[in-house]
Amino acid sequence: MVYQPPAGARDLLPLDVAQKCWIENRLQQVFHRWGYHRIITSTLERIDTLMAGGAIQRSTVIQLQNAEDEELGLRPELTASIARTAVTRMAGVTYPQRLYYNTNVFQRTCDYRRNQPQEFYQAGVELLGSGGLLADVEVLLLLADCLQALSINNWYLILGEAGITQSLLQVFPANLRNQVRNAIAHLDRVAIDNLPLTEELRSRATTILDLRGNSVDVLQKVSSLDLDAPQQEAVNNLKSLVELLENQGNFLLILDLSLIQTFDYYTGISFEVVSDTEAGARVLGRGGRYDQLLGQYHPQGDNIPGIGFALFIEDLYQILSCYQQLPQKTPPSNWLVVAENNQAYDAAFAYAQKLRNSTHLVRVEMDLGGRDAEAIRQYARDRSIAQIAWVKADGSTTIESNN
Numbered sequence: 003m004v005y006q007p008p009a010g011a012r013d014l015l016p017l018d019v020a021q022k023c024w025i026e027n028r029l030q031q032v033f034h035r036w037g038y039h040r041i042i043t044s045t046l047e048r049i050d051t052l053m054a055g056g057a058i059q060r061s062t063v064i065q066l067q068n069a070e071d072e073e074l075g076l077r078p079e080l081t082a083s084i085a086r087t088a089v090t091r092m093a094g095v096t097y098p099q100r101l102y103y104n105t106n107v108f109q110r111t112c113d114y115r116r117n118q119p120q121e122f123y124q125a126g127v128e129l130l131g132s133g134g135l136l137a138d139v140e141v142l143l144l145l146a147d148c149l150q151a152l153s154i155n156n157w158y159l160i161l162g163e164a165g166i167t168q169s170l171l172q173v174f175p176a177n178l179r180n181q182v183r184n185a186i187a188h189l190d191r192v193a194i195d196n197l198p199l200t201e202e203l204r205s206r207a208t209t210i211l212d213l214r215g216n217s218v219d220v221l222q223k224v225s226s227l228d229l230d231a232p233q234q235e236a237v238n239n240l241k242s243l244v245e246l247l248e249n250q251g252n253f254l255l256i257l258d259l260s261l262i263q264t265f266d267y268y269t270g271i272s273f274e275v276v277s278d279t280e281a282g283a284r285v286l287g288r289g290g291r292y293d294q295l296l297g298q299y300h301p302q303g304d305n306i307p308g309i310g311f312a313l314f315i316e317d318l319y320q321i322l323s324c325y326q327q328l329p330q331k332t333p334p335s336n337w338l339v340v341a342e343n344n345q346a347y348d349a350a351f352a353y354a355q356k357l358r359n360s361t362h363l364v365r366v367e368m369d370l371g372g373r374d375a376e377a378i379r380q381y382a383r384d385r386s387i388a389q390i391a392w393v394k395a396d397g398s399t400t401i402e403s404n405n
């Protein structure tokens with residue numbers, strides 16, 4: 003019997019892990035520097051929990067069933083789980099809470115034959131309890147810092163504002179609003195042309211779809227629409243955010259008020275990080291503000307504002323491997339400790355332990371017997387092990403460097 007992994011499953015071998023850790027450690031250092039704390043939530047959630055925010059479709063969740071016949075699923079993202087934890091397990095904490103995660107998520111693929119992956123890794127943050135401009139700026143500058151820590155320079159931010167876009171959609175008749183939203187989400191002009199809209203509304207839908215480009219132009223275009231007072235205020239806030247980002251951040255910003263998903267929980271800014279490579283654009287992460295999500299999980303429905311993002315480790319990996327940034331080998335051991343005969347085992351283990359305790363980050367491996375001295379030297383050369391320690395039963399040791 004040959005045991006195969008299920009379609010879409012992936013095993014990460016030591017070099018893959020070293021490369022993944024290289025990315026994750028850099029991100030983690032940035033999260034720490036900004037005062038974020040790691041949270042680990044359950045891989046398994048009730049389907050209801052995953053879907054409560056309105057961003058997750060049942061068909062994309064890998065589903066499981068427990069003995070009580072509860073419908074469970076593997077988390078496809080972290081924000082819903084963190085929202086659940088925050089208002090239940092973390093009730094009573096003070097705000098703001100700065101949380102980060104670095105973990106796997108599962109997304110069901112429709113095409114099993116192509117062996118499409120179903121397990122992915124994400125690292126991200128959630129900043130809970132702050133609804134203002136400063137929290138938006140913090141999260142976006144933190145995001146920029148993450149990319150800088152990975153030495154990724156060719157990227158831009160597509161910034162939308164779900165609140166503004168949703169409210170601009172209110173002029174459409176309720177029975178057509180979803181179709182207009184879908185057409186805009188997919189930048190589908192043909193669909194807009196085919197909807198039974200008045201010419202004025204059709205032109206409004208096309209204007210929303212075209213609210214994309216450099217921030218000055220887009221802000222001007224949106225201000226020329228007949229905005230009511232709350233819309234005007236939201237546009238002014240967006241303007242302040244853009245100004246702060248353009249002063250503080252060192253990245254290209256594309257304002258996109260047509261940025262809207264067919265499903266999401268965003269109520270304020272929403273954004274995507276896109277890398278610009280010769281091979282084309284690649285989305286490296288996304289996020290946004292969700293001020294109504296935590297209320298879905300709160301026993302009394304109390305809302306707590308939140309904003310965050312997730313970076314997609316596989317996509318970062320693809321970019322970094324093009325630039326040859328990642329480690330190309332697993333780190334070699336520094337020492338190979340060899341017991342010269344059976345009586346020297348005790349002394350050899352003791353010597354190896356002494357080396358391990360001597361400096362931080364040293365790698366010491368024991369020779370496991372069964373080879374002669376030449377084979378041991380060859381092994382050390384093959385594995386790039388710098389030093390061999392030959393240990394005798396009385397504890398005396400000869401050190402040989404292996405160049």
Ligand SMILES: N[C@@H](Cc1c[nH]c[nH+]1)C(=O)O
Pocket residue numbers: 078079080081082126127128288289290291309310311312
């Ligand atoms: N969880 C979202 C990203 C996000 C984090 N926080 C807010 N949004 C996703 O996977 O798309």
